[in-house]
Amino acid sequence: MWMLSVLLIIHANLCFSQETVFRVAKIWDHANHNAFTDLIRHEGKFYCTFREADSHLIFPSKQNGRIRILSSEDGYNWISFALISKEGFDLRDPKLSNTPEGRLMLLVGALEWDKDKEKQINSRNTQVSFLDDQTRRFSALQEIIFDENFTTGHNWLWRITWWRGTGYGVVYTDNAVYLVQTSNGTHYSFITKLNIPGSPSEASIAFKRSDEMVMVIRRDGDNEEDRKGYIGRSFKPYTEWTWIPTERLGGPAMIRYTDEQFIVASRSYKYEKEHTTLYLLGDDNRLNCITELPSHRDCSYAGMVFYDNKLWVSYYSSHEGKSSIYMATVPLSYIEHNIW
Numbered sequence: 001m002w003m004l005s006v007l008l009i010i011h012a013n014l015c016f017s018q019e020t021v022f023r024v025a026k027i028w029d030h031a032n033h034n035a036f037t038d039l040i041r042h043e044g045k046f047y048c049t050f051r052e053a054d055s056h057l058i059f060p061s062k063q064n065g066r067i068r069i070l071s072s073e074d075g076y077n078w079i080s081f082a083l084i085s086k087e088g089f090d091l092r093d094p095k096l097s098n099t100p101e102g103r104l105m106l107l108v109g110a111l112e113w114d115k116d117k118e119k120q121i122n123s124r125n126t127q128v129s130f131l132d133d134q135t136r137r138f139s140a141l142q143e144i145i146f147d148e149n150f151t152t153g154h155n156w157l158w159r160i161t162w163w164r165g166t167g168y169g170v171v172y173t174d175n176a177v178y179l180v181q182t183s184n185g186t187h188y189s190f191i192t193k194l195n196i197p198g199s200p201s202e203a204s205i206a207f208k209r210s211d212e213m214v215m216v217i218r219r220d221g222d223n224e225e226d227r228k229g230y231i232g233r234s235f236k237p238y239t240e241w242t243w244i245p246t247e248r249l250g251g252p253a254m255i256r257y258t259d260e261q262f263i264v265a266s267r268s269y270k271y272e273k274e275h276t277t278l279y280l281l282g283d284d285n286r287l288n289c290i291t292e293l294p295s296h297r298d299c300s301y302a303g304m305v306f307y308d309n310k311l312w313v314s315y316y317s318s319h320e321g322k323s324s325i326y327m328a329t330v331p332l333s334y335i336e337h338n339i340w
Contacts (some may be wrong), residue, residue, distance in 0.1 A: 017097055022330040024294055027078045027314075029069060029324035036251070037325060039303030040096040042104045043133065045065035046072040047081065048303065048314045049094040049106065050325050064090040067108055069138075072217050075312055075329065086128065086141050088112060091127075093158060093301070096186075100165045104131035105185050106138060126157040126171075144252040146171075146180070148190035157188065159253075161205040163213075168238075169205035170194065170217065177203065177217070179238060192239040198226045204254040206262050213238055216252045216264055216281070224248075229266075231285050244285045250274070251301035254281070257335070265313060268292070276300040276315045280335070290335055293328050295319050311335065 016133075028034055031052035031292040040049050053065035064085070071081040085091065088147040089110040097105050105128060112123040127141040144157060157180065177200045179191040194200070196217065203217040215232040229249030234241045250267030257263050261282050268277035273296035279287040295317035303316040313328040 022291070022334055024326055025076065026320070026324050027327050028068070029322065031068075033323050034068075034325050035298070035316040036093045036301040036321050037303050037314040037316055038095045039251075039305050039312060039327075040098065041305055041307060042096075042098055042131070043101060044073075046075050046078075046305070046307075046312070047096055047104065048072070048078065048327070049096055050314075050316065051092050051094065052083075053090070058063045064088075064340070065092055066092045067091050067106070067335060069094075069106075075307070075327065081136075082138055084108075084138060084141065086110060086127070091141075091285070095159045096303070097160055097162055097167070097300070099130075099167075099185055100162060103185075104133075105160075106130070107144075107157065107160055107185075108141060109158070110141070110143075121154065124154040124156055126155065130185070142186065144185075145187045146190070147187065148178075156201075158202050159204055161207070162206045164211070168205050168213065170205070170215070172201045172203075175199070177201070190202055191237070194232070194241065196230055196232075196243065200230070202249075204252045204264075206254045206256045209259050210257070211236055214254070214262060214281075216246075216249060216250045216254050216266070218252060231281070231287075233285075246285070246287055253302045253304055255304045255306070257306075261292070263304060263311060263335070265300070265302035265304060265315065273297050276302065276317060278311075278313065278330070291330070293317075293326070295326075298323050306332075309333075 032054045037050040049069045051065045052068050058234050066085040069082040070078040072078045076103045092109040095107040109128050126144050127139045129141050139226045144262050154174050157169045157171045160167045162189050171178045180188040182188045199220040201218050213234050217230050221227050227248045228245045231244045231246050232241050252266040254262050254264045264279040264281050276293045276295040276299045278290040296319045299317035305312045309332050311330040
């Protein structure tokens, strides 16, 4: 059992004489570099996944990234549940979801680095695995299949969101992003190319009850304007989009809070040392800060779950030395009273 070192952050009493406290705990730091998290509840338990490796980027002398999955009954005490690797591939950015059939699904980016050239990627694809609830083991990773012919060999489906029986996600390639859908998690069909300027990449999707799709997406570029993230909105069939520039994003994650509001977690760049920040996003398309979690520089890439009147947030950060995995528990009352 991995024992937690817990940091309590207490804020002053607010209206209704209600004291709001949120807790941050380091839950894993065994590898040299622990990063890129996601979080879910499945069959009454928490599952937290992340990448373990020698470093953020892999070079010929370094060990390829592996995917660690922890489980917990209460969200405070965690044990190692699985460690997944694949020969010749650097596994990155694991994402967990519950399929409409109730299966726990793991989505993983798989990079094949050039053995002779540093930072040179020979191929990039996305692979999937499913938990067998009887054996308590994940199936062997298999590459996902696209009905449409993406020819670059560098396709990355970064995250999937299930809505009314269909899974939706954004595939980014070397120079374009595409919205895709699936019914089974292994085969994906093309919906539309997203006409976003610059270099868009990591995206997170959530839905309103009206079936409106809301998206936050990272962009990179040579100047500050090109690095602004985008907020997108679209209705079925999700081929026509409205885009609104926002602040710079890194590893964005989003979860619906109310029908009109979403919680967004992202690396923020407002200060010299980047932070992991929680925002409230409403129909005004503004990212209103809720709080900044203890973190800086190499950080963020969060997973989020609502449970027991709290928002549970997994993320990674290097503010205590090497990059480690943290869990924040934020009471909903804190969210309601701390928007700035």
